[in-house]
Amino acid sequence: MSQNQHSQMYNLPDGISPEDLQAILSSISRNPGGVNGGFIANGPAGNIYDQFANSLPTATPAHSNMHAAFNPGYQLPLALMPTGHTPTPGPSVPSSSSSSSANISSDVYQKMLDTIRRLEERLDEQTELVNSLMNTTSTEKAQAPANQRDSRLTAVVQNTMLSLVGVSGRLRNRSGELVEPLPALLPPNEPTRTDNDGNPVFNPSWNNQLTVFINDQYLNCAAADLIIQQEANSPTLAAPPSRSQILQACRQYFRTLRKDYNLPASGEFKARVTHKRTQNTRRNRKSTKAHTLRNAIPAFREIYSEEATEGIQSLVATDYMSSEHSDPGLIPIEDWEAHRRNQGAEERAFETHREQWRSPWFKLNRLYARLLGLAEEARQAELAEVGRHGSRVGRPRVTRYRGLEANSNPRLPMSSRGNVPFQSMISRAWVERTGNTAMRVFPDPREFTIFALEIPVEDLINADAGYFAEDEDEDDDEDEDEGGNCAGPSRVNAEDDDGAGPRGANI
Secondary structure (H helix, E strand, C coil): CCHHHHHHHHCCCCCCCHHHHHHHHHHHHHCCCCHHHCCCCCCHHHHHHHHHHCCCCEECCCCHHHHCCCCCCCCEEHHHCECCCCCCCCCCCCCCCHHHCCCECHHHHHHHHHHHHHHHHHHHHHHHHHHHHHHHHHHHHHCCCHHHHHHHHHHHHHHHHHHHCCCCCCCECCCCCECCCCCCCCCCCCCCCECCCCCECCCCCCCCCCCCHHHHHHHHHHHHHHHHHHHHHCCCCCCCCCHHHHHHHHHHHHHHHHHHHHHHHCHHHHHHHHHHHHHHHHHHHHHHHHHHHHHHHHHHHHHHCCHHHCCHHHHCCHHHCCEEECCCCCCCHHHHHHHHHHCCCCCCCEEEECECCECCCCCHHHHHHHHHHHHHHHHHHHHHHHHHHCCCCCCCCCCEEECCHHHCECCCCCCCCCCCCEHHHECHHHHHHHCCCCCCCECCCCCCHHHHCCCCHHHCCHHHHHHHHCCHHHHHHEEECCCCCEEEECCCCHHHHHCCCCCCCCC
């Protein structure tokens, strides 16, 4: 059959040969791109179709029940319309001249519809699968915050890996050394060690690569498998972690244990690592304390009103917090331990070092003490609620006690993020005593009504009320500027500012 006869049979527009039409139909049936790239916009079928379809007149098919159900609004080219169907009149229909009428066979057109139907069914299945995976991931993430999930997994990994080497915990003495040293690699032909219950324990090769046999067995076949089994039997995590997550945490903790193992080998290295860890630990405690104070600000403003507490958020920063120590500092160890016992604190309690720069006449310490009191009330209420409805897993809270004055901090407030204190936060007596007259401070913003707020002593807990009563004699020495903000004491007695007794337990 000649090309002219083909064109008469199918009544194709000029420029479209039967071979072109066959290529279009074959491409649609072979490729999941769909007609006009409706399924994969840049798929092969879409490209082939687009190459020719722009030159074809289009019309909405009258048999919309057959095709519109699959792709609403789609318009078939007239050249691909089956014989016997007349285009529906409408604004989108061009002139339906005799040259643009189609006479393609119904079975070919039905094959096209079947192909479209199969592709759309496959697309629906893939869409449902993707949505299901996304919903599952979102549900797992919503069960616990990311940092909380990480900390829980870290705790499980650390406890498991320590137990597998026969160590109960990374407890340190005052010099920073582990109370229970990590085990060394066993000599050849040495029998495997066991713990008190008769279970075998590992002796990793700490200074070797993670991929050596003993380390690989320790991390993969022991730690990871044991954690997966434990979580399957009695879950402690909100969502079961993947094996890759567990192994990543195990490898990271192995490197930490390797540093602990090598710590006693070099005195210089030991001193550097111990100092860095101590600084990080103290900084973390200050950060935790600042976070606790911020959480109590809404309750504080509800009690003392929004208008009277403007600017309180700017007065709470990690750099302004007092530090907490577990060493005697400048105090002889016998006197330091006696003081801790007199405060009723246990051996592992933290001593709070007073920040001398903080103003007693604005009573910044009193503000912090009130916020900490509100935070403690919220914590007790949470514990009571948990006691009625369930249990909460966590470490026991470490007691804080008031440090001796010899260990108070006489230095400038540290500033890691450019925090600059306001004038009313600084003790004038401390400035005069230390000679820090050129220190950088910001003037009190007039909109900060918090500087004029007086917190009654009776609002504080009994443990702090006596301490803050020492500052009451200085109230008569305070002046106020026209804006109502404290302008500083007209007469400053350094001895009154220093005080002789211990300061607030956690401020």
